[in-house]
Amino acid sequence: MKFTVLTLFPEIFELYLNQTIIQRAVDMGIVTYEIVNIREFSGNKHGQVDDTPFGGGAGMVLKPEPYWNYFKIKNAENPKKPFVIFVTPQGIPANQNIISDIAEKEDVVLISGRYEGLDQRVIDNFVDMEVSIGDFVLSSGDLPVLCLMDSVIRIKDGVIKKESFETDSFYNGLLGFPQYTKPAVIEGVEVPEVLTSGHHKKIDEYRLLESLKKTCKNRPDLLEKKIKEDENFRAVWEKYKKEIEL
Structure with a gap:
């Protein structure tokens, strides 16, 4: 190119x-x-x-x-x-x-x-x-x-x-999830426990939920568009929307 x-x-x-x-x-x-x-x-x-x-x-x-x-x-x-x-x-x-x-x-x-x-x-x-x-x-x-x-x-x-850009904001129509790195604790502030659990299914679920929360807070227009246009996503949204502060 x-x-x-x-x-x-x-x-x-x-x-x-x-x-x-x-x-x-x-x-x-x-x-x-x-x-x-x-x-x-x-x-x-x-x-x-x-x-x-x-x-x-x-x-x-x-x-x-x-x-x-x-x-x-x-x-x-x-x-x-x-x-x-x-x-x-x-x-x-x-x-x-x-x-x-x-x-x-x-x-x-x-x-x-x-x-x-x-x-x-x-x-x-x-x-x-x-x-x-x-x-x-x-x-x-x-x-x-x-x-x-x-x-x-x-x-x-x-x-x-x-896999680096597939988790970027906007790639799947949502904002990205929060990221953390070492150390696990800084001045008493800890990384979310699930991220150090080694339980990959729970980690994926946590990241999806946090992505939804951030998109709902900062770019509700993106969330509305995703719900309207993506039939598969609508089922995901129904599952998690009660856990998000609207």
Whole structure:
């Protein structure tokens, strides 16, 4: 799988992308990435990539020419179109299903936005999906792009153990259960006894119950969605709901 990032600030990416899990995926040949300074495709001697918006208004808008030039060159090199994602607060909310879908792609281009946004003609002509990482606004799309890359790469086969991400929050539609490690007691505060019992069935049941409690408390919307859409889960919920403080 290849990622290509179109950004104005390529230096932001190098430090993070060299960290353990992502670098491991690169070293194993599972993923590759290229960070492109889109300013190099501006087509003007000053490297200008932004201009004032038609119709007036505050701020600046990313010009279409750099992206037009980039995709024309890429298409000439390889007619097979990559899957292009524009990371923007106006996109559809990212979730684990979307991350899993992206992980199935072979060639993904991520456009990192800046200023007041990207000329709509670029989105209409080249972008396959607009994605948001949450209902808030950042100064640029660079951090959200890194979030998407990290979340996709970690679930690629061979990067980490499958059982590691299968217990992640959202993987099964619920939040994850609380985790504990050594020591078993710190200043009189103990780890729940069941986790040191060695009784795996009871441990699994405890973790499920705690996952349900946390989801009910912090993300009731996820719980409602799971109950509505998952027939098998409804039976599980009926079994445990009386033990959860609603």
